[in-house]
Amino acid sequence: MFLIYVAYFLLIKSIFVHSELFTSTTHLTHLLNTEIELSKQLETYLKKEYERLDQVEKFLNVIKDEIRQAQGNGDYYFGNPVNAYLFIKHLTVDWYTVEETVSVEISKTMGDNWLFPSFEDYTGSAVGLMRLQDTYKLNTSDIANGEISSNFKSRKLSALECYDLGRIAYTSGDFYHTLMWMQEALDHLNTEPNNTAVNKINILDHLAYATSQQGNVEHALAVTEQILSLDPDHVRARNNKDHYEELIRNKRLTAGDDAPTLDLFPAMDKLDKIDIKNQRPQDYLEERERYEQLCRQNESKLDPKRAAKLFCRYRHNNHPYLLLRPAKEEQLLDQPALYLFHDIISDKDIEEVKRLASPRLQRAIVRDSGSGTFKAAEYRT
Amino acid sequence: MFLIYVAYFLLIKSIFVHSELFTSTTHLTHLLNTEIELSKQLETYLKKEYERLDQVEKFLNVIKDEIRQAQGNGDYYFGNPVNAYLFIKHLTVDWYTVEETVSVEISKTMGDNWLFPSFEDYTGSAVGLMRLQDTYKLNTSDIANGEISSNFKSRKLSALECYDLGRIAYTSGDFYHTLMWMQEALDHLNTEPNNTAVNKINILDHLAYATSQQGNVEHALAVTEQILSLDPDHVRARNNKDHYEELIRNKRLTAGDDAPTLDLFPAMDKLDKIDIKNQRPQDYLEERERYEQLCRQNESKLDPKRAAKLFCRYRHNNHPYLLLRPAKEEQLLDQPALYLFHDIISDKDIEEVKRLASPRLQRAIVRDSGSGTFKAAEYRT
Structure with missing residues (x-):
């Protein structure tokens, strides 16, 4: 038994011949505490990172x-x-x-091309x-x-x-x-x-x-x-x-x-x-109520008697071109008179006009009734 | 249909009244490209991070x-x-x-207590x-x-x-x-x-x-x-x-x-x-071979005739203390004479000696046969 112990002891010792700091299992056991602390720190780090x-x-x-x-559906979606x-x-x-x-600063690495x-x-x-x-x-x-x-x-x-x-x-x-x-x-x-x-x-x-x-x-x-x-x-x-x-x-x-x-x-x-009141604040714009009414209105509300008087027709006004290919006119409203002309511009041309116009879209400005200067109005786009 | 379109148009426009940069679905569709690029960048980022x-x-x-x-098993494990x-x-x-x-610099945040x-x-x-x-x-x-x-x-x-x-x-x-x-x-x-x-x-x-x-x-x-x-x-x-x-x-x-x-x-x-030769390089230390032989040796190799002559005894050397409590002596080898005394120090005392000694463990140094100076020997711990 003793010799085996000696051999065992030499065996442990002989592996650390180069080591300056840690030359025994005692030192390794001490180092194990470092590893335990390290694993705790890493575990906390990983948890936070995840x-x-x-x-x-x-x-x-x-x-x-x-x-x-x-994507591909922007007009409807937005x-x-x-x-x-x-x-x-x-x-x-x-x-x-x-x-x-x-x-990483992703916005920056994306560059200036992206607004x-x-x-x-x-x-x-x-x-x-x-x-x-x-x-x-x-x-x-x-x-x-x-x-x-x-x-x-x-x-x-x-x-x-x-x-x-x-x-x-x-x-x-x-x-x-x-x-x-x-x-x-x-x-x-x-x-x-x-x-x-x-x-x-x-x-x-x-x-x-x-x-x-x-x-x-x-x-x-x-x-x-x-x-x-x-x-x-x-x-x-x-x-x-x-x-x-x-x-x-x-x-x-x-x-x-x-x-x-x-x-x-x-x-x-x-x-x-409890009965909760929630009164909308008074608006400074007089036309607001009528403007909003107009927005809410749709054709189904048009009086059937009035609607019966509206009709569609081909219009040429004796113009030579229009005699060959009359404009398709649809009357939408009598008072004020409101017409819709069909097939004046092709779908392709409409897309082209939109393409050319859209980069120039800006906010509408109105003349301020008080100061007379032009400024952006909150109620307009 | 036209009025509905007008309503739809106003509806889209009216939501961006405060916005300076992006006032139309056209602009939002353009912004969608930013979001697509952002999602690609984020996806790459996440993949790398994971x-x-x-x-x-x-x-x-x-x-x-x-x-x-x-843990709790260091001597055996190491x-x-x-x-x-x-x-x-x-x-x-x-x-x-x-x-x-x-x-994060985990080694640094762990402080100096951890070697x-x-x-x-x-x-x-x-x-x-x-x-x-x-x-x-x-x-x-x-x-x-x-x-x-x-x-x-x-x-x-x-x-x-x-x-x-x-x-x-x-x-x-x-x-x-x-x-x-x-x-x-x-x-x-x-x-x-x-x-x-x-x-x-x-x-x-x-x-x-x-x-x-x-x-x-x-x-x-x-x-x-x-x-x-x-x-x-x-x-x-x-x-x-x-x-x-x-x-x-x-x-x-x-x-x-x-x-x-x-x-x-x-x-x-x-x-x-192909017959591969792999000769161990010649060692400068003459005793190496005998030293290693000793390490490999174990008691089972002892000649049975010699082993039969080894015995255990109670030794007191007429010392009063030892007469009361003789030492347990076990002979391990005859030539050279090698004895093991049992129960001289209690296990508790052994642990205490180890505890006191281990912080002072250092590498053994030997006198160099050439220069006569002391230095650490590669073959010693």
Whole structure:
């Protein structure tokens, strides 16, 4: 046994003849601690890296799906304002977030040939979406669920996306739309279990402020109570609660004794019963209402008696060319007279005109009625 | 139809009222190209990143497996010189490679508390492994297949690991071991389909040089022919081929007409029939052979007649203490007399002595017979 031990000992020793630092199994066992620490560090590193790449991959899948739907079909796809809004969002705020987690500067390596939309384009597309909502009197839920009409389908928006839209309205002081979209965000959040992308308190916080600005003090109080039930130490909510209670008390005093002596607490229970006002702010443009009516109008609304008087004809006006090949005229409206001429320009020529014109598209400018200078009008493209 | 088109047109336009750059579906369709390019760039980026992390994860799995086997079992695990070599390799060359692909400087963030072995430790452990191979006359294949003995099992080495061992021998001019390990690398490569970690030509190149240095010109020629069959334009192989052929021709001329007129071409076919010499280089240390014999010796070889004369006894030498508790003496050898005393120090005390001593372990130094100065000896630990 002893000799075997000696042999074993020599065997261990003899392998480290060159080594200066680590000449024994004792030293190797000490080094094993280095390896254990290293494996822990590497494991943490890998976990973080995979999480990071997972975020990038999720974004990649979103835009690949978008490309698949829009490619070769751009006019139809981007004709849906929800798609257009999401598309601009992906190339602005979402991409800014993803690029921060990508170690290579992809935007830069892509070079200057590739234009990216600006943050202003992003807010612009959101505000445009909301104006459209007013013009066509669209239900917020219908937009958020991708059901504007049977012709315009888009995917359902997430609670976070509804919240983002509400945030944009909020930032520009548009509490009318903030109220709609924060309420929508809240509804979507209830159908998204395990949602961690958006905080319910943040939604409620914006909702409370917007609804108070729209004059719903009781509703604001009820929402604030809801914040406090989730986070009893929420400082602003506590202060606001006192403020709203004070407002309600003053209102009752003004209303006199006739007002019902409503017990406010707990207001949360009555959330469903509160009648929420949400008045669209008065517009400075007088023609707005008629303009929007026109947009909503379609031919099916034309009085059948009037429609019966409209007809199609071949027109030549005795012009020699038109005698040979008369123009196809269709009367669309009598008052004002509105005609549609068919087959004047070939499809090929139309495409060519569009091709030549599209790079020169610019925003329309109008003369300001006050100063007389030309400027871009918010209501025009 | 026309009015619907007007409505559709207004609908598209009205959503981009704020946007300066991208106000039409035409522009959005152009932007789609940006998104397509972005998705391509991101896809390439993700692919590269996943490949990079895959390399790190493979390394992590190797060291985790090593830790699992060695932890709490260090003396036994590192007692196997193959394990010790691989362990040092993982914490040196392999880790250097992995760390280059890790964006965070993990070694630095781990701080100074964690020692890493040096590259010298790595080559030292490899040279030690080869010396052990000589001392115990171990078969290269047995080591490479993890079967040194029934007590010392380790995992099978890859072709790359055999090649790395051969490279270390080659770099230190040790063609005796280069020949063994390159031959072994070649054998392992044949059992590893789709191996891309090591290039067969690289192995053959080293093998040809080593075998020529060991005096096997015919073998060197055959191996060189094999390189040329894989890569007919291999410049060094073409030059070496001419050189080896010249050597063989000269040798025959010296040997005279008695030598068989062997047709050299193609030598490859005769690769199996060539008798390969591999003489261990002469050692400057006279005692080497006896020292190694001693290492290989074990008690079973002791002459039974001599062994019969060895016995155990209680020894007290009339010392009062030892009269009360005599020492347990076991005679191991008669000539020279070698005794083993049992139970002199308790196991606990042994551990304490080892614990105190191990931090002070240093390499043994010997007086140089030539210069008379003290220096570290290669053959001592």
